[in-house]
Amino acid sequence: MEESISVLQQIVPDIMSVLQNRYHIMRNIQMYAxxxxxxxxxxVSLSERTLRTETDFLRKQGLLSSSKNGMELTxxxxxxxxQLERFMRLLLNMNAKEKALADYLNIQFCRIVPGDCDEDASVLDEIGKTAAKExxxxxxxxxxxxxxxxxxTMAQAAEHFSPELSQNREFMFVPTRGGLxxxxxxxxxxxxxxxxxxxxGENMALFVPDNLSEKAYASMKSEPSIKHTLSVMKKANCLLYSIGNAKVMMERRRMSHGLISSLxxxxxxxxxxxxxFNENGEIVYRLSRFGLQIEDIEKIPYAMAIAGGSTKAKAIKAFMKYAPHQTWLITDEGAANLILKGVTL
Structure with a gap:
């Protein structure tokens, strides 16, 4: 497969770019039709002019139709x-375990890094490196x-970002929340x-702690700089996040003994x-907080979850019941093996 793609790229250098763009266009039409x-x-982060050229092509091929309500796939x-989705998976070279994990979690793509970051700290670095690459x-x-x-996990991934990512792309980064x-x-x-x-790229900050009262939140929402940052955040078309082990997150948030006992x-x-959330993916407690909400992630077209370690296996499995199908998961064998325990590959 890799050899065939390499030959095609030599003859038609932009074949992967065209294929990827049309795939993303079709995927978003299917999602939002x-x-x-x-x-x-x-x-899809394209100009209307470029998009018109691509959708006209797809329409001529009989792959989409238009009405006064908008476009949808035929x-x-x-x-x-x-078929294209299956081809893209092959193109991305997912192995049998990665395909099984993606199918089991009902998400588009998985990459599994060898090892368990709970036992070997260098695995976390490899997860970060892989996330930046993918x-x-x-x-x-x-x-x-x-x-x-x-x-x-996110801080580790950040260290592997480079100017290469900005080739033919422009970035504005914004935090999903204030601080803990x-x-x-x-x-x-x-x-x-x-x-x-x-x-x-550019960056916008959000200096609002997570542990404020409802009254304090209400007053701060009217602050112009905070209001602007939140409005930009709501327009995000890419999301990078991790999934936390509940016990660890309780400690990081310095929760009261009573709340910890309740959770x-x-x-x-x-x-x-x-x-x-519990193992069934049911939300058992929700913090009042500024920033991106769990309901917002469904509409973000490019989403990557970065989380590994056997102690996060249950958390990853449970949260993926909320994750939209377009999610890419970067994890390790420690988590993947436990999630897939009992699943036939």
């Missing part, structure tokens, strides 16, 4: 898209507002800023976007 050109252009288009494969050319979560009172280096603001520095009684196993 019926969808208008302006909305779709924002989703029956043939749906069939071609399913992000380059995930994103087409265009302009991106990237919402970035915090945490040690944790180490400054792993707060979302710091991780977002670090990524922007390394790729040569343990409700069998909380993981946390993401301020929500604690």
């Amino acid at each position: 019926p969808v208008g050109r302006r909305v779709l252009a924002d989703k 029956e043939e288009g749906e069939d071609i898209f399913r 992000l380059h494969a995930l994103l087409p050319a265009g302009e991106f507002i990237v919402a970035v979560a915090g945490g040690s 009172g944790e180490s400054m280096s792993i707060q979302a603001n710091s991780v977002s800023d670090r990524m922007a520095q390394l790729v040569g 343990e009684a409700h069998n909380a196993v993981g946390e993401a976007f301020g929500c604690y």
Whole structure:
């Protein structure tokens, strides 16, 4: 497969770029149909003029139809898209275990790094390196507002970002939330800023702690700078985040003994976007917080979850019930093996 693609690229140098763009266009039409050109252009980060050229081609091929309500895939288009999705997976060289994990979690793509970062710290670095590499494969050319979560895993991934990612792309990074009172280096603001520095993009900060009262939140929402940052965040077309082990996140947030006991009684196993959930993926507790909400992630076209370690297996499995199909997961064998335990490959 790799050899064939290499030959094609020598004859038609832009074949991968064209294929990737058309795949993303078809995927977003399928997700948001019926969808208008302006909305779709924002989703796929293309100008309306470029998008019109691509959609005209797909229409002539009988793969999409248009009405006053917008565009949608035809029956043939749906069939071609399913085949194209399988082809893209082959193109990305997922092995049997990665395909099994992606299918089991009902997401588009998985990459599994050897080892368990809970037992070997160097595996976490490899997860970060792999995440940066796969992000380059995930994103087409265009302009991106990237919402970035915090945490040690995300901070590790940030160190592997480079100007190469900015080739044919423009980036604005924005944190998904304020801070937890944790180490400054792993707060979302710091991780977002670090990524922007390394790729040569722009960054916006959100200096609002997670533990304010409802009254304090309400008053701060009217602050012009905070209001502007939140409005930019809501326009994010790329999301980079991790998934936390519930117990670890309780400690990081310095929760009261009473709340910890309550979460343990409700069998909380993981946390993401301020929500604690049990093994069934049910939200058992939700923090009041500024920033991106769990309901917002469905509409973000390019989403990458970066989380590994056997102690996060239950959290990853549970959270993926919320993750949209377009999610890419970068994890390690420690988590993957436990998630797939009992699943026939």
